[in-house]
Amino acid sequence: MQISPHVNLLNDLRSVLGDRARDGDFELGLYGKDGSVLQGQASIVCLPVDTAEVRQIVEICRHHDRPFLARGSGTGLAGGAVPVGDPVIIATAKMNQIIEVDLENRIAWVEPGVLNLDLTKELTPRGFHFAPDPSSQQVCSIGGNVANNSGGPHCLAYGVTSAHVAAIEVVLPDGSVTVLGDLSAEPPGYDLRGLFVGSEGTMGVATKVAVRLTPNPPAIRTLLLDFPDVRDGAATVSAIIAAGLIPAALEMMDKRAIEIVEAFVNAGYPTEADAVLLVELDGLPGGVEHGVEVVRSVAERHQVGNIRVAADNEERELLWKGRKNAFGAVARIKPDYYLHDTVVPRGKLVEVLDKVYKIADAYDLIAVNVFHAGDGNLHPILAYDSDEKGVLERVHAAGRAIITASIEAGGVLSGEHGIGLEKRDYMGMLFTAHDMATQDMVREAFDPQGFANPLKVLPSGSRCSDSFGQHVPDGAWV
Amino acid sequence: MSSLDAVPEEVHKFSAEVGTRDPVTVVGGRTQWNVGGAPDGSAREVVAPSGIWSHEPEEMTVRCGAGTPLTELSEQLAQHGQMVPFDMPPNATVGGVLSVGRSGLRRLRYGHIRDLVLQIRHIDSNGEIVTSGGPTVKNVSGYDLCRLMVGSLGKLGCLAEVTLRCLPMPETTRWLTGAADPFEVYARLYRPSSILWNGEQVWVCLEGVSSDVEAEAALLDLTEVEGPPLLPSGGRSSVEPKALKDLSADDGNWIAEIGVGIIHSDKPSTAQQISKTNESLMREIERRLDPNGRLNPGRQVVSL
Numbered sequence: 001m002q003i004s005p006h007v008n009l010l011n012d013l014r015s016v017l018g019d020r021a022r023d024g025d026f027e028l029g030l031y032g033k034d035g036s037v038l039q040g041q042a043s044i045v046c047l048p049v050d051t052a053e054v055r056q057i058v059e060i061c062r063h064h065d066r067p068f069l070a071r072g073s074g075t076g077l078a079g080g081a082v083p084v085g086d087p088v089i090i091a092t093a094k095m096n097q098i099i100e101v102d103l104e105n106r107i108a109w110v111e112p113g114v115l116n117l118d119l120t121k122e123l124t125p126r127g128f129h130f131a132p133d134p135s136s137q138q139v140c141s142i143g144g145n146v147a148n149n150s151g152g153p154h155c156l157a158y159g160v161t162s163a164h165v166a167a168i169e170v171v172l173p174d175g176s177v178t179v180l181g182d183l184s185a186e187p188p189g190y191d192l193r194g195l196f197v198g199s200e201g202t203m204g205v206a207t208k209v210a211v212r213l214t215p216n217p218p219a220i221r222t223l224l225l226d227f228p229d230v231r232d233g234a235a236t237v238s239a240i241i242a243a244g245l246i247p248a249a250l251e252m253m254d255k256r257a258i259e260i261v262e263a264f265v266n267a268g269y270p271t272e273a274d275a276v277l278l279v280e281l282d283g284l285p286g287g288v289e290h291g292v293e294v295v296r297s298v299a300e301r302h303q304v305g306n307i308r309v310a311a312d313n314e315e316r317e318l319l320w321k322g323r324k325n326a327f328g329a330v331a332r333i334k335p336d337y338y339l340h341d342t343v344v345p346r347g348k349l350v351e352v353l354d355k356v357y358k359i360a361d362a363y364d365l366i367a368v369n370v371f372h373a374g375d376g377n378l379h380p381i382l383a384y385d386s387d388e389k390g391v392l393e394r395v396h397a398a399g400r401a402i403i404t405a406s407i408e409a410g411g412v413l414s415g416e417h418g419i420g421l422e423k424r425d426y427m428g429m430l431f432t433a434h435d436m437a438t439q440d441m442v443r444e445a446f447d448p449q450g451f452a453n454p455l456k457v458l459p460s461g462s463r464c465s466d467s468f469g470q471h472v473p474d475g476a477w478v
Numbered sequence: 479m480s481s482l483d484a485v486p487e488e489v490h491k492f493s494a495e496v497g498t499r500d501p502v503t504v505v506g507g508r509t510q511w512n513v514g515g516a517p518d519g520s521a522r523e524v525v526a527p528s529g530i531w532s533h534e535p536e537e538m539t540v541r542c543g544a545g546t547p548l549t550e551l552s553e554q555l556a557q558h559g560q561m562v563p564f565d566m567p568p569n570a571t572v573g574g575v576l577s578v579g580r581s582g583l584r585r586l587r588y589g590h591i592r593d594l595v596l597q598i599r600h601i602d603s604n605g606e607i608v609t610s611g612g613p614t615v616k617n618v619s620g621y622d623l624c625r626l627m628v629g630s631l632g633k634l635g636c637l638a639e640v641t642l643r644c645l646p647m648p649e650t651t652r653w654l655t656g657a658a659d660p661f662e663v664y665a666r667l668y669r670p671s672s673i674l675w676n677g678e679q680v681w682v683c684l685e686g687v688s689s690d691v692e693a694e695a696a697l698l699d700l701t702e703v704e705g706p707p708l709l710p711s712g713g714r715s716s717v718e719p720k721a722l723k724d725l726s727a728d729d730g731n732w733i734a735e736i737g738v739g740i741i742h743s744d745k746p747s748t749a750q751q752i753s754k755t756n757e758s759l760m761r762e763i764e765r766r767l768d769p770n771g772r773l774n775p776g777r778q779v780v781s782l
């Protein structure tokens with residue numbers, strides 16, 4: 001009897017991983033998608049515990065001429081972890097140890113499956129934290145943060161993941177293991193570390209990450225400002241930055257977001273307001289108080305309603321709870337949502353927000369806006385009910401219109417979610433064919449045959465070598 | 479709309495000047511000319527365009543020609559109370575500083591200079607314009623070639639145009655000096671801008687609003703000075719921050735950047751080792767982006 005290639009591959013993987021190489025319906029359902037609305041097809045899922053096992057998986061994949069896809073918590077919103085081209089999935093969930101906290105170097109070595117908030121919880125009592133704080137930080141992994149160069153509210157002042165990663169141990173697509181970057185001030189040679197961060201798993205699998213530790217601020221002030229008109233809120237954002245103040249975080253929520261969040265969290269958000277700004281200032285006490293005064297005076301020039309200053313840490317956490325649970329709260333109005341991520345110059349926020357509302361109206365969808373206003377990073381949420389016939393076509397068309405409006409305003413495709421599958425075919429809106437071919441040449445230095453997370457980031461036309469099919473399979477857009 | 483629509487005329491001219499054949503080397507302010515070795519004498523010298531092309535104070539971004547001298551950049555930004563903390567000689571150029579990739583003395587607070595870069599336009603080995611990154615303060619669209627270009631000594635492309643993130647100038651900057659344990663100083667302060675140490679004496683740079691600077695200074699028993707000491711310029715080595723603890727005053731004339739891991743010394747530094755695997759990745763990138771070796775021949779990023 002002939003053994004199928006699938007069984008052959010699974011047997012080889014099981015010889016290394018035992019029952020941690022799986023093809024059961026439960027796993028395949030789970031790993032067929034990520035946080036996006038895209039659906040792919042998983043056929044084998046591996047759960048390695050260390051670098052050696054990852055290396056063996058990659059070698060077995062190569063032996064069987066099969067691509068692979070490394071996956072963290074699967075919270076990505078751009079389909080970066082959605083399997084296309086039938087990759088073997090390497091889930092890092094069991095590689096979740098904080099290996100070493102090195103306070104003298106202000107570095108921690110962690111495995112990729114460590115959850116973002118777990119790391120910060122471990123570090124906080126020692127006076128430090130990991131600065132990138134995506135809204136999904138309770139569940140997203142450091143490996144995923146590295147793959148997507150993740151941001152979060154506090155990246156306004158502290159920078160995104162790339163600025164907080166000193167070195168990465170990587171299993172390369174040819175099965176060799178190397179460390180990109182190091183703990184020294186200026187690692188020798190080209191910055192391969194910087195190239196790898198944000199490469200969405202297309203250059204290899206991160207198996208250990210040395211993250212930089214940020215000291216906890218001695219003082220923090222969190223303010224909630226409400227505005228009778230969303231335009232005044234947006235103008236306040238620009239004016240705060242123009243006044244020479246970079247808050248630790250500067251978040252905005254529109255009327256609909258305030259209503260659903262308040263109903264969900266009861267944080268005391270003013271539901272009669274048209275928009276709120278959540279502003280956080282941190283650092284030494286003098287600078288923080290100075291910042292509070294700047295925010296106050298700028299806001300007062302822009303028709304602010306109430307200014308609520310969190311009295312204690314409990315109130316601060318409550319205000320943040322509203323912000324960080326906004327996406328979940330959308331379920332109160334519609335069962336499904338599609339979260340977008342574009343960046344526009346801060347000065348264009350009002351103009352683009354207006355367009356977002358008009359686009360949503362035109363496609364008969366509900367738009368909710370909760371976003372990182374301080375860095376111009378829009379996150380329009382399109383709420384819908386997937387049971388409604390033809391709704392997804394409208395959602396995608398509206399999404400494309402939002403992206404177009406953002407780019408026309410001088411913005412970019414993605415601020416922190418990445419390109420993945422979702423925006424792959426929009427890359428040509430921002431880059432020329434030659435720009436993309438150059439990016440691909442650099443990727444190819446790591447992975448000439450396209451084994452690592454195939455068919456992601458760059459549209460197929462710009463890639464010189466797609467060994468595993470040229471197109472997203474039919475039905476990938478659920 | 480592709481980004482090529484917005485490319486300034488000066489960049490197109492520079493692209494023609496770089497051309498498609500014969501070896502070229504880009505000349506900036508020559509302030510760090512010998513890093514990586516001098517280029518072959520055969521290489522034709524080209525100069526990147528200069529000038530501030532847009533500065534939007536409310537966006538805190540600035541776009542300029544890579545040949546713009548730092549002095550021109552800082553004068554423009556200072557008019558709006560902003561800065562880009564390169565901390566290099568005023569005649570150095572933006573493109574030169576980024577190509578060399580060495581950060582200035584306030585890296586401890588402001589981070590590596592590569593993290594200030596938002597978008598780069600470079601001329602590739604075929605004389606074509608390549609744009610990477612994006613003009614906004616936050617962006618993860620596509621592969622991050624900007625990080626790769628910083629520190630590449632012009633061997634992967636000639637920097638033509640750069641968009642940078644600006645920072646607000648601190649209200650107060652104060653340098654202090656005296657005898658103290660630099661590692662204790664580091665542990666005691668919240669995000670100081672710089673701590674220097676020569677084995678006997680420390681120099682500390684504190685920045686922020688005056689009340690904070692005064693309060694932090696009061697934690698230290700140091701006296702105020704004009705600015706940082708003159709740095710030995712014979713060599714520059716890069717180590718893990720904690721390895722600086724092993725330095726002693728007997729090691730000659732040196733000044734170390736505490737918390738960062740840079741040692742400025744009288745003695746020439748020895749090159750750090752690159753693993754075989756990383757070296758082959760680096761060579762592969764060079765080979766793909768500059769197959770004929772026409773960009774800055776003779777200069778080495780990956781040491782021989």
